[in-house]
Amino acid sequence: MENRKGRFGQFGGQYVAETLMNNIHELEKAYLHYKDNPEFKAELRSLLQNYAGRPSLLYFAGKMTADLKGAKIYFKREDLNHTGSHKINNVLGQVLLAKKMGKTRVIAETGAGQHGVATATAAALMGLECEIFMGREDTERQALNVFRMELLGAKVHPVTSGTMTLKDAVNETMREWVSRIDDTHYVLGSVMGPHPFPTIVRDFQKIIGEEVRAQIQEAEGKLPDAVVACIGGGSNAIGVFYEFINDENVRLIGCEAAGKGVETSENAATMTLGTVGIFHGMKSLFCQDEYGQIAPVYSISAGLDYPGIGPEHAHLAEIKRAEYVAVTDGEAVGAFEYLSRTEGIIPAIESAHAVAYVRKLAPTMSKEQVIVVNLSGRGDKDVASIARYKGLNIIEK
């Protein structure tokens, strides 16, 4: 989908400080070298199979299908990966690449903590120093994940600038990177940021869709009618969409966070409400005001609480190849509980946004049709915050 260098239609680019330019050119060069290098590929394949647990299952959700009385629903079980989400796919690739480039230290931003945990895990495995930047509000919402990262040997920096959430964590990680470049690789967690990150992260995540194609062919003898994923920066969504972009009969649907509603000021619905801007190294869509000030965004999900979107998604929306819908906190929490009780699967609150939309979509489709939902992460990390949302106090003593 890339036309000229690092562009997806009008979106993408390399809008970063001069200080970083030689470094990101170097990264691009290294990536282009290693991505087709048989040794690198074999090493990564082995890590994905023997460490992360790939391929992940494609599970037929029979009870949910029967309950909704429409299309057959399959879950791509990224929640069963080591560290509990799709984030490990990208992180194993990038940390291995960093190691090949001679870097000895990795830094990363994290929202919900999934990417931070995955990065800390890969750094521990491959023997690299690791520092994670996380908005202070998120360190409070996701305190267990902070401790998890520390157990893995990472240093966690609570970020107190700006809105103290994911966007500020990205700002702070960029500030750290520009201060210490030589030995450090920034493991960006989503398909965003300056080129080459949106392409690198997509390439490390596209294995999700490649597996889905083979698995659904085996199970149903055909391609799915719709592929649904939640979307913050957009890495799990592009991971499952990419393989199907040229299959025009496969609907691709991204579910973003409407927070308390797209009609309120408390949401993170970039695709629904955003306008074109240039921020965090990329031209894309952003929630912002008429002066280009980035808006404070809100979602119950720390992982979707981001005011931008990866440039390839902005492009897929512009050419109308993918559809994007907004799902509220309430709908996501409803789906979180529904999936737990119906299938015995506790989804990440991020992934629950996709499940919520499927509850509406499936009944409108016929029983011969097939929906694949990317269950991008597991919900263990969210149990406490869901209890809080419901007004329960379950803190262990």
Add this chain to the structure above:
Amino acid sequence: MNRIEKAFKNKKAFIAFITGGDPDIETTEKLILEMAESGVDLIEIGVPFSDPVAEGPVIQGADERALRAGCTVDKLFDMIARVRGKTDIPLLFMSYINPVFVYGKEKFMQRCAESGVDGIIVPDLPFEEKGELSGECGKYKIAQISLIAPTSGERAEMIAKESEGFIYCVSSLGVTGVRGEIGTDITGMTARIRRVSDTPCAVGFGISTPEQAKEMAAVSDGVIIGSAIVKIIAEHGRDCMEPVKKFVREIKAALV
């Protein structure tokens, strides 16, 4: 000769940075006039941004204060138009690309020209992306200032060849802010630039004392001081005029 060229003529230029609208527009307006009177040769006005990624804590704080006080780029244009009636000092905007892009690139540069802004520095617009603004900057004769960093290496020549106004030589890795010592080989950097370009080189990032200013000016055509001034403004608020003037005069004295 344009206003920017004059600032470098027969002297080491002293470039001062303040964030526009910190703590309010009136103070910025007064500061511009007072600093011009006190020996500053060129003033950079930061367009406050919600997410100043290239900035250290001092200027981040200034951006937050300015935005909270209701500063917008429209108000900055109006203020500059007023100031232009009273001083000939060259004025530059330091803005991230997003406020320019979202305002409308053409409209932004047109208003720069009308109000009397001489140039623009965009820290997140590297050489590869400078085409984003070069058409509009060229049309309205707004100098697009390039930055060269300690990590630029062989990129320095490429950037210098297409430079306008002056070249902003970034003295240190990292974000803006006061530094105890500057380790970068500025002599090497300016020598590299001189091989391909006559554009004046000004050094910024981390300079805060007359001694540092003198040292950096000896190997370049001028110095840029931001965080050290913004810190005084943060401390004294609207009463910052006298302490800022005192500081500025000390720096100026070290440069003549």
